[in-house]
Amino acid sequence: MKKNKACGSRFKMLLNEANITTTGFAEFLKISKPQNVHNWYTRGVPHYRMEEVAKKLSVNTTWLKTGEGPRDAKELRLLDESGNVLDAQAIRGTYRVIEPLDVDLPFYKETPITPGDKKTHVIKDPGQSIRMPRTDLDSLEINHADAICARMIGNSMAEKIEDGSVVAIDQGLTQIVDGEIYAIEHDGMLRIKYLHRVPGNALRMRSHNNAEYPDEILRAAQIEEQNIRVLGWVFWWSTLNKRRPEVPFL
Template sequence: MKKYKCGPRFKALLKEVKITPSEFATFCNVEPQHINNWYIRGVPYPRVEEIARLLSVNSQWLINGEGPKHPVIGQAPEQPDKPLDTQESREHYHVCVDSPDIELPLYKELPKALGSSDTHIVKIPDEAVRLPRHYLESLEVDPIHAICVPMVGDSMSEKIQDGSTLAIDRSLTHIIDGQIYALQHDGMLRIKYLHRLHDGALRLRSHNSSGYPDEIFSAEQIKKQNIGVLGWVFWWCTLNKQRPPVPFA
């Protein structure tokens, strides 16, 4: 996978034009800490064109240091590259030109074959979930690493209802105790609170703990049962399942 690192170039540009992180943050309507994070992680991909335009540089140069640094007078505006290709289920996202939204690919757990009980998690063609760009930016989630999945079952109710749509940051697989993660468990999609235990063991906890007791897997069981962390769940949306009946007047 090609590494996306423009932080050092971005930092050097602000220094070159004598703009402080706080001043640039105010100009871009973000927190100063975001600018400092961009120094390390790079400018979020959806904002590269905007930032490059503000600093009068070519976006491709800002992204990867390739090509001319500054636009040539009379040059047509650059067309951004296709979103960076990524491994596994880290797929392309789409920035909606006329809105501040980003479309993220949708994945579901489906049978491997018709009538089979074995499942796997696959991308659903031509289906996407649209989220406001500022949601992702406020949590420093790079859209390149974000996907959406449905919640199946009531193990996380009342917090996350069956049928809810969830968004996952695939880049955050390091387990922070008590956070909600999406797991792949021998082909099954599972949403759980995770807790690390001694010797590489893992505790899976449901929000609906009365109906779903804790599960503990040793390091050996994790390997044998193909348990892997897909990513951190950073957003979910739930519709009320039933409209209340309105009495006759």
């Protein structure tokens, strides 16, 4: 079992900085005898464990082994088998997830400016959020902080996006790409529409259900007068089946 005794002091320093006991780290590595991990302080981390330990503690393997090169860690973090990033604090043998695989997207809704007021605005609902996989956001190059959710109201986008569906919006993309779906705040009203640019800085809003909702052309002056603001690009939506099927022969 090849070991590098010189790395023992660096390993001990990492655990001390993160306030992780050798017992807690042994449990994390699924090593049944914590004393074996404690012995690494003086004997060094075994060669066959070096890469695993470096990965768990988010440091460069070469740095842990030799002390040379970049340490490559702004903060000590642990990675579990599922890829969750954990804070390096052992509390009764458990770890707290600080960078989960999912992201909580804040929920926005249209609501009266004051109770009973007919005029509305679009604001954050602190009591709701929607979870989405980080990988989905990353694949679309969406900044996690720019992603929000809202609910489709009405049937203007049916059968593409049904009434009551949840939509996810990228606030980082407000520049209009013709034919894409966007969330708009229209004088305090939340709307989901296809958008098209029109010469003269005008805007065409198109519904998927255009048989009931004809196109709206808004000139530049109207856009300003009616307080039209593009909230962002709609990149995801859920669709709830409106009818539960009846099971025959019961």
